[in-house]
Amino acid sequence: MDTNIGLFSWAVLFASVFVVPPAVAQEDKISAGAAIYSTYCQTCHGDELVNTGGQSFDLRRLKADERPRFENSVLNGRNQMPPWKGVINATQLDLLWNYIRANAYQK
Numbered sequence: 595m596d597t598n599i600g601l602f603s604w605a606v607l608f609a610s611v612f613v614v615p616p617a618v619a620q621e622d623k624i625s626a627g628a629a630i631y632s633t634y635c636q637t638c639h640g641d642e643l644v645n646t647g648g649q650s651f652d653l654r655r656l657k658a659d660e661r662p663r664f665e666n667s668v669l670n671g672r673n674q675m676p677p678w679k680g681v682i683n684a685t686q687l688d689l690l691w692n693y694i695r696a697n698a699y700q701k
């Protein structure tokens with residue numbers, strides 16, 4: 595007789611376990627990326643990605659398909675930018691990318 599309520603509860607439980615966390619996880623990635631950015635990148639690339647007009651690159655210009663370029667430049671360095679290989683690990687690189695993409699001009 596209360597089978598429907600039981601099913602409904604399961605549906606709510608399912609939704610809260612499997613649907614909500616990915617959204618939260620994405621937010622967490624972005625804020626974790628922001629923290630890494632402020633530790634390693636902010637001095638040259640500007641507060642909250644806003645370039646102050648020096649020689650560095652405005653990271654918000656990176657497009658969705660430019661992840662290989664991003665990873666290559668960050669790990670191997672580029673002109674005035676030092677290489678980050680051995681400093682930034684793959685997980686941190688992924689978090690940085692999530693943070694940059696969340697603030698990109700072209701989503």
Ligand code: HEC
Nearest residue numbers: 634635638649650651663664667668672673674675678690
């Ligand atoms: C010491 C200053 C400095 C720091 C710190 C720095 N960068 Fe850079 N970055 C630069 C400069 C200067 C350029 C422009 C290089 C060029 O193309 O001449 C640049 C360029 C880039 C580019 C674009 C390269 C391309 O493909 O054109 C990316 C991506 C980048 N930086 C990411 C990062 C990330 C992520 C961090 C933090 C882990 C970081 N940078 C930290 C100075 C810095």
